Amino acid sequence: MPFKTLLFSKQDTIAVITLNRPPMNALNSKVYKELGKVIDELNEDSSVKVVIVTGAGEKAFAAGADITEMVNLSTTEMHEFCLISQDAYNKFEQLNKPTIAAINGLALGGGCELAMTCDFRLASENARFGQPEINLGIIPGGGGTQRLPRLIGLARAKELLYLGDMIDAVTAEKYGLVNKVVKQSELMNEAMAMAKKLASKPAVAMKVLKNTVNNGVEMNITSATNFETNSFLVTFSSEDRLEGMKALLEKRKPNFSDK
Known part of the structure; x- marks a missing residue:
């Protein structure tokens, strides 16, 4: 499966999707379209039992939507962008096999929203999370206002959404946004170990x-x-x-x- 913004690999029954737009892995319409395509293919691939999604490099899982693409869009064009992103997020959430987000560095805005569509979230010690859209005069458009309260409760979600502040990995684990925090060097090993355990299930x-x-x-x-x-x-x-x-x-x- 050749992609321009993603890397894709398979290790036995485990697929790994890597967002590949370093250094910050910003999410543009091309990324969302390719994510939708790879999920469609994985839904039909019975040889894959677990999917891991991560980001290339050490700075970011995904630091949010690509503002350089968004800034000059008309409202109509932005609506189309939202539909494309929502399609990718919904497909990821509804994928017919377990998913693990391996989060290294920043997971902000759309990156945090992508992580929230996964069944499990493992974070390295340097991970940072947030929905900073309010600081840009907008609100989340990829499910952040809905998935975040469902995951961490209304009060904590409002705190992150209204203030637009970042939280570290330990705080994210405390809030229930993250399942486990691990050393940066062990992130993919931990994700793969969990994936192998999940893959052993019927x-x-x-x-x-x-x-x-x-x-x-x-x-x-x-x-x-x-x-x-x-x-x-x-x-x-x-x-x-x-x-x-x-x-x-x-x-x-x-x-x-x-x-």
């Missing part, structure tokens, strides 16, 4: 599990638990369910076929 159940969590959380509790029951029955009909239960009874490691 793919059918993992796909259904992600869909159930992501969609159920938006429902009332009665609808959500009914949705969960129906989703559970889908996994119960899988070959891996039978293998998993037999392996437990036989006191051996399961050999999942992802069917």
Whole structure:
């Protein structure tokens, strides 16, 4: 898959997407279009079970949207830009396999929004997070006003959104924005270790599990638990369910076929 703004690699069942616009990996319309394209392809690639997204270099995961592209856009053109970015973010969030953001350096604005679409966020000690759009006279346009409160709560989200300040990795972990903070030199090793553990799980159940969590959380509790029951029955009909239960009874490691 040749891309101009991304690097793509596969290690067994793990795919790694690297934002490649150093030094700050600013997000322009080309990046968003290529992200959408690679996610479409990964959705159809059953050989990939986990996806890691990271940024090239040591300065930034992604320091935000490319202001040099945005500054001269008309309102109509900016609306199209927003639609392209939202399409990429939504596809990333809805990808039918687990995703890990490996965050090194700045994750601001659109970069923070991209990280929030992932299932897990691992940050190096030098990572910094923020939604600084208010300082430019605008507000987030890639889901920041909606995903951030859902992740860290309304009060903390308003603090970051209204003030436009950055927080460090330790604070982000305290707020619940980050799952784990690791040494900068160990970031990709930690991400790969988590990816390998996730990849060892049965793919059918993992796909259904992600869909159930992501969609159920938006429902009332009665609808959500009914949705969960129906989703559970889908996994119960899988070959891996039978293998998993037999392996437990036989006191051996399961050999999942992802069917």
